[in-house]
Amino acid sequence: MSQKRERRIRKIITYTLLIFGLVIVVVPFWYMLITSLKPQAFIFEMPPRLWPAEVTLKNYIEALGKDYFGLYFLNSLFVASITTVTTIFVSSMLAYAFARLEFPGKKFLFYIFLLGMMIPPVMLIIPQFIVAKHLDLLEKFTGLILVYVTMNISMQTFLLRGFFEGIPKDLEDAALIDGASNWTIFWKVIFPLSRPGIAVVTIFTFLYSWEEFPWAHVAIKETTKRTLPIAIALFQGQHLTEWGQVFAASLVSLVPVVIVFVLFQRHFIQGITTTGLKG
């Protein structure tokens, strides 16, 4: 009887603490949503309301109609999609080489790519800027995409290598005896069997490219070529007190990320717990 009571009290404490934490996590998002629905006159109202007195979609209409917002959304979508697809191909090929092929210098190459996970990405910005200038890649989506893919190769390769190594070799051996080439095995056996791994790579890479700021900030200056993070940061700089519009734009930019995350959250959680990578 008393044990049952103890368990109930424990449950109540657990839920209370969890919900308290959740309030702290969620309130800023809620406040952002409310602010985006307020008319400009109420942005600095006192006391600040957590429930708007008057709801309007004006901020959304104005923010989305302003400064090529729709274009920036499409720019981001384009860059993030191409980056993701390219990263999947490049990383899975490299991962296959590390997991299944024998060649001289394999260990050395492995450490080179491991290095890519240890260096702070921002330190590469100066020389990347110079290289991109020489290759005429500044002010171009190609310049963004190539750098984004490169910055993702190391992590995603190590993730996929783990998945590939978990696939039983018998399948490939059978295919090899039938005379299939490594190339065929890679595409017809390994790739389809690694779908969960590919899903994780997709999510990580998409999130990364969708929110990347430092490189886009130096590589793109032309107004029409901006991606969303740059556009939102600059928008706030230009319209200092129009927080309603800033947050309307921010929330719209969150939609694809939340959709991707909710759809794949099981793979995603599995991915970060097995690899410990940051989302």
Added chain:
Amino acid sequence: MTLSTKKLRQIGIALIFILPALLLFSPFVIIPMAYSFRISFYDWNIVKPELSEWVGLQNYLDALKDPIFQRAALNTGMYAVVTVPAQIVLGLMVAVLLNQDIRSKALFRVLYYLPVITSWVVVSLLFEYMFSGQAGLINYVLRDVLHVVDKNILWLADPILTFVPIHLLGIWKGVGWTAVITLAGLQAIPENIYEAAEVDGASPVQRFFNITVPLLRPTLVFEVVVLTIGALNAYISNLLITNGGDPLDRTHFILTLMYEATFGRLDFGSGAAISYLLTFVVFIISIIQIQLLQKQVEY
């Protein structure tokens, strides 16, 4: 087929799989690292690089002697010292709670993870707004709800107080990640160890500190490594909340200072030196922490 042609064939096949990655990695990681190292020893001329003047270690020495750099290093160090332990402790608490027998575990996990997937740009602006001096939500709560202050605090105008929103943002955004990683670590601890300890009369607190914490050590050390590197590389929140060092260049982080030296003053040599100083520190810390990580606990 002779042995050597077989080997050649092997290399050829491997090359096909490696080449795309290598073609990207060389120009955008390997060459930049070497190039940046070289630049850091020059008074670099961006228009005519061939006219750059070799200055040896001058860029490094200038940076180390510069009070703005010292302040930035202190700010960055403080950010790591405050936010890393806070994220670890709070993440551990959330993980322990989520590890109980509760309903809608997946929903809690998704919601706690929400700040992690939100872009730094968006959450930095959000915190800037909440901590606004005139009428921000935080000032309202402190003044009119909790009555702990009697007038609005100008968070963003003070070189010390500015770090309150920056630190809180770092913690708020990272707890979901540590919670999820720690939860995975908790679930890997076998249940029978706890049962045995309970039979021996160990209290829940004793069980937590004598079983959970030691067995979680590898997970926790791993989190400390990743979070420390992340904290030393913090950049976007500071850039947006302080406008890159306001007021009076006293609120820089190492990387916002590097950014200003490079793209503000166009002093590429100095920027490269600053980034190498940071990389050096990150490298040393990673090595020390990985050494610690390898000491496993045996039960």
